Amino acid sequence: MELDSLYQEVILDHYKNPHHKGLPTGEIQVHHVNPSCGDEITLSLAVTNGIITDLVWDGVGCSISQASSSIMSDLVLGKSVDAAFSILDEFSALMASKGAMVGNEDVLEDAIALAGVSKFPARVKCALLGWMAFKDAAIQADTSWRREQ
């Protein structure tokens, strides 16, 4: 069933037990919505010496958006902002691939389970919701960290 390529086991696991989901209390906080379905995410972040040292998110959304946010958190926490952004670029490319890419597991780890999403154009923005919130927050955090130097 085509559906199973979308809803892989890994995704449902993250959906049922999302990582780093909690009450975002950090100073840098962003709120993103997906206006077409109403899904929302709030994400807070800390960057110290260019490294993402804290990330907590909360939100309502479908399994894809929840799992993707969970996977993203795992991937970027502890990494430098630059490294995280290059993962984001690779993930964005995968999402835009319309099923043509499988994704580099060394870089994307669990996120390659989301490769199937790229075949369902209406769901791509679900998968990207958390990542875009992260990007927005990281730029803010990075800027304010640099300013403090």
Next chain:
Amino acid sequence: MELDSLYQEVILDHYKNPHHKGLPTGEIQVHHVNPSCGDEITLSLAVTNGIITDLVWDGVGCSISQASSSIMSDLVLGKSVDAAFSILDEFSALMASKGAMVGNEDVLEDAIALAGVSKFPARVKCALLGWMAFKDAAIQADTSWRREQ
């Protein structure tokens, strides 16, 4: 040629030598335009004891609108407002007939030459321009005459 049913001799005669065209100076004056082609008419009118005693018009327009205004002036001058309005009704019906009516010559006189216009829907409003200006002016004149009684 279909065209000759539109541009009858009588019409071209009125077009070249329009009756009652001049400088409208009466107290009751109206200005009508045909917004789609820019044709304009100014018409002034006097009603005494319910009788149309004076009518002068001026304007720019195609042969149909000029001839129709000329013919209309001949028809209504000296008639009672009521009689003029019943001629107008008959003329309006003729214009709306899409070529199905020939017109009652006893009532419409020269105006039956305009019967062919009804086959050219885009020209019907040309033929009606002067008549509508007359109607508007006559209602105003009639009201003000009644008020003075």
Next chain:
Amino acid sequence: MKSVLDVAAIKADFPIFEQSMRGAKRLVFLDSGATSQKPRSVIEAESNFYYTSNAAVHRGSYLLAERASEAFDGARSDVADFLGVGSDEIIFTKSATESLNILAYAFGNPRSAHHVGPGDEIVLSELEHHANLIPWQELAKRTGAVLKWFSAREDGSLDLSNISSVITEKCKIVAITHQSNVLGSIPNIAPIISAAHAVGALFVLDACQSVPHMPVAPRDLGIDFLAFSGHKALGPTGVGVLWGKSDLLDGMQPMLFGGSMIESVTMTDATWADAPKRFEAGVPNMAQAVGLAAGLKYLQSVGLENIHNWELQLTKRALDGLREIADVKILGPQTLEDRGGVISFVIDGLHPHDVGQVMDQFGVAVRTGHHCAWPLIRKLGVSGTTRASFYLYNDMSDVDVLLESVTAARDYFRKR
């Protein structure tokens, strides 16, 4: 409630059903609340306009221009006949959204006979689609007018218990939906119309979800304005309708300015033509207006009363079936009373998007999310719903596939 449509014959008139969906499934289209499918006669009416009559209306004295004008004016009088109103009262817009915005701009213009100012009140309801909400929010912001609204109740009806405090002497406009596009509920507008008129306010009906599905007679309802979208009523995309009472339209300022809506123009000033032209600036959506008229004719040939009754029969079967699926909760009206053929539901613990995705694998097209009625969704305490909406081309087997796919969606996520 006895009528049964010949759905097989109807379906055959809609070419889209000739294709199959994912994995050779037949299309079970249950999203007519968003947009309807088009019968061949509509698609061909639009094409034929281009084939035989294409020219700018009311702007040329040649044969094609005559034909175009005749087709366009004819479409206008067809729409007028459909609603039982005068031709001059029908304004072709691009959508119901535009229709409603035209009204909000007109009432915000101090040169309009009827307009709102600081402290004046505009009354809506919590059932409204964004298209009948945000234009009024913006009008309120521009003018200093105040927005008030009737609350929605859990069964999809409106709470009118406080009607006399909601509609007061300060009220100038009341704008309410004829049927909720989320819940299918038909609010009790009669007392609201009376209350509005009693204080001299005008009543605007958002008829997007009613005009395509049941007989609607603006004059009998006693309303002042009505808006609906062509694309939900078998018509083409890109055309909507605004109906208004003649004497009101003639006192209103237009929203769009340009060609064909004028009486006279200089470099610094312009005066307007009468309605409906005043509100139709530019070369109009001629082919779409002609297509819409063909769509409305199709609806008339089946009969609006018959369509409404048939949709209720489909709704009954769906409500009964959904109620038997554990973990499914139907939102809004639970019975056939005061409702149309729209059903929103949620499955415990599942997100509507995921539900819709599984249903798609069965060829079932439903809509998920907030349905452009976000305040109502919040009020219902959910993050979104899955919505099935019926139309004249749906049959009982469509309902069966709906139920099957809902069960499958639940199980798909439960089992794993």
Next chain:
Amino acid sequence: MKSVLDVAAIKADFPIFEQSMRGAKRLVFLDSGATSQKPRSVIEAESNFYYTSNAAVHRGSYLLAERASEAFDGARSDVADFLGVGSDEIIFTKSATESLNILAYAFGNPRSAHHVGPGDEIVLSELEHHANLIPWQELAKRTGAVLKWFSAREDGSLDLSNISSVITEKCKIVAITHQSNVLGSIPNIAPIISAAHAVGALFVLDACQSVPHMPVAPRDLGIDFLAFSGHKALGPTGVGVLWGKSDLLDGMQPMLFGGSMIESVTMTDATWADAPKRFEAGVPNMAQAVGLAAGLKYLQSVGLENIHNWELQLTKRALDGLREIADVKILGPQTLEDRGGVISFVIDGLHPHDVGQVMDQFGVAVRTGHHCAWPLIRKLGVSGTTRASFYLYNDMSDVDVLLESVTAARDYFRKR
């Protein structure tokens, strides 16, 4: 000026030419300035959308909704490619008229980054179509801004001798046509664009008469906004385009409010999505956008440069021929310099309406009257003109019939 189009092959792509006009005459369509005819590929693109992909875009997760979104987004990027701009900069409207009104409303909204207030100046020209005049008049009236304009000269060019007093520090917006729809003249906009930008004003180009007929690259022109109509560019009725620079669009308030243009909504407040969605409230004119993309593709396949050159060749023959008919006066540019394929003329002592009527008997479709540019017509000192406008499907024999019919019109009224 060497290129010759294969007009016979092109004509065969346009079904309307298969019919005959009054008295078995072939159609000599010379009113493309008002609206163009449609090739089969456009009509079919629109129909095919309904046959295979009809669903509300961006609102459902089912297959048809995916196809609809893909078709609509694809049309957007096709239009963007055609103009050489970014996809997010293309807004689908119902017409150029709507496009221009969107701008005027945005600049009238104090919440827009760029807006006008009392004493600010808006600069136009005497060549403007009502659609690029009245929205600005109304903006001026709403905000207390002042309208100024460049004068038109007899040859259809603009008098720029006073440019430094017309465009001053107070100027906020300059809105000018790329080509006169009455005279065919192409005003010298380059110095106007520079002058506008030098004082920080934005430049709006009404490209209704240029985009369908010649290569137009907004980025090369250095303008800020551009509007054109689909129906004049082989596209369906009911669709237009507004192009604007991304950074400008993102600072602008929308005109229409409703579904799909929002980010978040409560009963009293709403925030907007980014451009282009922000400016496309409601279910959009999907089939028409798709049809327009097909129309632009057709134009590209023939080549815009080729089309422009061919129209000039037709224009040359027409100008030469008309000049030889006694009593005919050609208005505007008398040569091929700085012009497109639009010619206005008058016949001494005859009204344009009567001229057009006789020409119609020859199967010739021309437009007569003020062409929605009444101030220009007054300036020219006539009550109206007869206008012939050429397009890619016209050939030299069309010009010959034009000349024959003009002569006949003159004689018809002379002889009697």
